[in-house]
Amino acid sequence: MGNLYSNILALVTGSIAARLIGILSIPIITRLYSPIDMGVLSAFISLSGVLLAFSSLRYSVVIPLPRTLGYALNSSMLCLVILSVVSSLLFVITYFCYPSIFQLLNLDVLNPYWYLLPISVFLLGLVEILNTWAVRCKEFKLLSKANVLQSFVGTASKILFGLMSIGPIGLIIGQTLVQAGSVITLFKFYLTNYNKKIISTRKMLFIARYYADIPKYRLPSQVLLSLSMNMPILFYASYYGSEDAGKVGLALMVLSLPISLIGNTVGQAFYGEIATIGRKNPIKIEKISRDLLKKLLLVSLLPFILIIVFGEVIFKITFGNEWVDAGKYARIMAIYLVANLASAPLINILNVYARNSFYFWINLSRFLLLIGLFSLSILLGLAIENTLFLYSFLLTAHYFFITYLIFKVLKNEIKKLGEN
Template sequence: MSSIYKNILLLTSASILSRLIALLSIPIITRLYSPSDMGVLSAFISITSVLLAFSTLRYSVVIPLPRTQGYALNASVLCLIVLSFVCTLLFIVTYFFNDVIFEFFNLNTLIEYWYFLPISLLLFGLVEILNTWAVRYKKFKLISSANVFQSSIGATSKIIFGLINLNAIGLIIGQVLVQAGSVIMLLKFYCSEFSSRKVTLKRILYIARYYSDIPKFRLPSQVLLALCVNMPILFFSYHFDTETTGQIGLALMVLSLPISMIGQTIGQAFYGEVANIGRKKPKQIQKLSKDIFKKLLIISLLPFTVLVIFGEDLFKIAFGAKWADAGLYARIMSLYIIANLVSSPLVNILNVYARNSLYLWVNLSRFLLLFGVFSLSIYFEFSIINTLFIYSLLLSVHYMFITLLIFKILDFEVMKLDSNVSV
């Protein structure tokens, strides 16, 4: 138990520092760029995030699972091959159809800079692969350093580009540099562990076949998850102007700070720990999961309370009067912070017990739920406030459902183990 909390403390400390750098830079960035510029960035990141689900066909989740380094190494090479193919395909598609893609999301500013999309996806994919490789070896200090470095690079570049009036393009380049910074930090460790003698086509194909359920079930699940997470930005980018999208984008950016700083960070350490424990010890995983759940529930109350009470005033003071709407939107959407924080690390248990088909149905139900919300919003012409409130409420209910479902799975695994022992 002590190892996971040591890793969590290390990751959380670095994550707090990296997020603090990002947080301190936002008041400067919001005064250098307009809501419209931020809207372009938010839509660009959302499109990239959805495409990221295809980058490795989700084989990246396999890297921590094999017991031997050889098979883990072949899994990582499989991911790199898939990533290269996907990015090449995206490059070809955006080369011929960039005007159609960007005009659909009101991103005409980016048409002449279409090549940033495949470049961004390549870097995002590399970060995912290299980060998961580092998690396998519990190199949490390295991951922490990479997080701080990339946050510093991103904040500095966006401020510099804002000072020389590059507008939305400056934000896009800064975002690309964020991922590049992380790749630089993590690639050295990966190369130090790489052994070409252990990589064979036979082993790569074996990994692809043995974990074939991953692209069958986890890929559609991840695509649906990415669509759900980015649906507000994509919806407002398509249905409203870039200024409204920018206000929503800033609200979501601020809301994502506690989620990424706490939930995702703990999730990395938690996944590394439960993968190491193994599926044959469900009681140990169950005890750890309950402990993590209780602590996250207590921690999440603070950001929720602060945003609900002081949301608009905080945004005006921190980011300027023109971002007051973002503060209002953040107050409304803060409803789902608690449910999101407590469920996000626990989802990794579905990887350990290979419940990929279940993960697919969970994300499909969430996607249909949110798609219904935004479709009804268009049909009945709901206001932005009403749309966000319904979205936040239903998302909270769904996250709570996921948490209960995971604990039911753990109960089942414990009962199965007890019955086998008694027999």
Template sequence: MSSIYKNILLLTSASILSRLIGILSIPIITRLYSPSDMGVLSAFISITSVLLAFSTLRYSVVIPLPRTQGYALNASVLCLIVLSFVCTLLFILIYFFYEVFFDFFNLNALIEYWYFLPISLLLFGLVEILNTWAIRYKKFKLISSANVFQSSIGATSKIIFGLVNLNPIGLIIGQVLVQAGSVIMLLKFYFSKYSSKKVSIKRILYIARYYSDIPKFRLPSQVLLALCVNMPILFFSYHFGTEITGQIGLALTVLSLPVSMIAQTIGQAFYGEVANIGRKKPRLIQELSKDIFKKLLIISLVPFTVLVIFGEDIFKIAFGAKWSDAGLYARIMSLYIVTNLVSSPLVNILNIYARNSLYLWINLSRFLLLIGIFSLSFCFEYSIVNTLLIYSLLLSVHYMFITLLIFKVLDFEVIKFDGNVNVQ
């Protein structure tokens, strides 16, 4: 169990450093760009994130699972083939319909830069594939270095473009360079393990068939998850415009810092560890999961308390007076930080025990919940504050339910395993 905490410490330290670079750049960026500019960036990232769910048909989660390097390599090539096809298709569709598409989300400033969307998707997809490949080999130091490098490139480029008044496209270019920086760092390691002799059409097709449940269940689940995560930004961009979206975007960026620094990095190390342990040791996975849960619960109370008490003051001082509304929105939405942070790493257990249908059900229920929230807001013209209050409360309840459900799955696997042992 000590190895996972060593990996967590390594990933978390680098993640904190990369996020610290981002945090230090935000006060500069918010003074160079307007809330409307930030709204354009937030909507662009949200659209790309939703499209990312289709990038590999979720076959990327297969890469750490095969015992042999050959099959893992064929899984990665399968992901690259799918990614190439999806990005080409997106390029063709956007080429013919980009004006209608960007106008719908109030992103007219990006109409002449429509080609950045498929480029961004390609780089996002490559990062996902290469990152998962590195996780398979527990190259957490490499992942950490890539995170720091990409954060430095993104922050520097956005500041430079802001200084020369390249608004808002400077933010978009900076975001694309963030992903490019990570690809550069991870690609060398991938090719160091690549062997064309081990790759064949037969093996690629075998991987696609053997893990066919992944696109059947995990793809819809991931699409729903991406929609759930990005729905607030897309809804506010469509309904309230980019000015409000910029304020919401900054609030969500600050709120996501503890989740991205802690939950995602722990989730990567946790997934690598439990995949290595294997599904035949459910009791060990259960003990590890409980330990992770307790530690995350304690850690998450710190950012929650700080934001609730000092949220608006922090935003005014750090980002300028024009961002005070973002501080208010952050206070409201900070309620679900705790539940989101503690549940995020544990979801990886569903991969280990192939509970893809359950994962689909979880994301479908959350999607319907959010559709209900934003539909009510739209129909009854709720204020931004009331909409965010309802959103934060109901989402917190949903995350708590997910956590309980995952521990129920582990209890079931332990009982089933103990029963099989006794029978033998």
């Protein structure tokens, strides 16, 4: 367990520095760009996030699992090949069809930036693959440095373009550079492990067949997850308009800071640790998981209380008068912060025990809940505050339900171990 927390510390240290850069830049960025500009960025990020699910057909989760370097390298190459093909297809499709696609989604504001969409998806997919490789190698200090670099590059470019007053494209290019900022550092490390002699088409095809359940269950599941995570912004942008979407986007950005700082970094270290422990030791995994859950619940209370009590005041002072509504939206959604932060790392347990179909049903249920919510909102003509309240309540209940189901999986594995 000591290795887990030392790895978490290494990741969190870098993430704190990266997030500090981001946090300190937000008050500047919100004064250089309007809520409408932020709404365009939020819609772009959300659409990229949905498309990212297809980038490696989810084979990236396989990279930490093989015991030998050879099969791990072939797993990563399989992901890179799939990413290249998917990104090329996406470019062709958006080139010919982007006006119709954006009109269908009521996101015509993205028309001028269509060409950045496939670039963004490619860079996001590449970083995901390279990050997972670094996790496999337990290079958590490298990941920390990469996080700081990409945050600095992206933040500096957003501010520079904002001073040039070029509008939403400055935010979008800056966001793309955030995604690209760590590629060179991580790719250099990847090349130190690369060995062309052990890469073969036969091995890549074997991995694709052996882990066929990944695209069969995890790909649809990841698509549903991405839709669930990004649907709110896309819905608010198309139904309530870019300005409200920008305010909701800022609220979600602030709420996501502790989640991305703690939840994601803890999740990476946690996955590396339990993948090393292996599926034959569920008792140890359960012990680590329960200890981690308790700590995350405690850690999440401070940001939750601050947002609930001082939401509007914090946003007004920090971001300016036109962002007060964003503070109100953050207060409404703060309740799900605790549940998300606590449950996010534990989902990796399903990877270790190959519960891909289980993962699918979890995400399908969340997707259907949100479809029902947004359909009800349109049908009843709900105000944005009411929609956000229902959204927060449903997600909170769902995250805690996921946590319960994950520990049920571990109990079943322990029971099987006792029977053997």
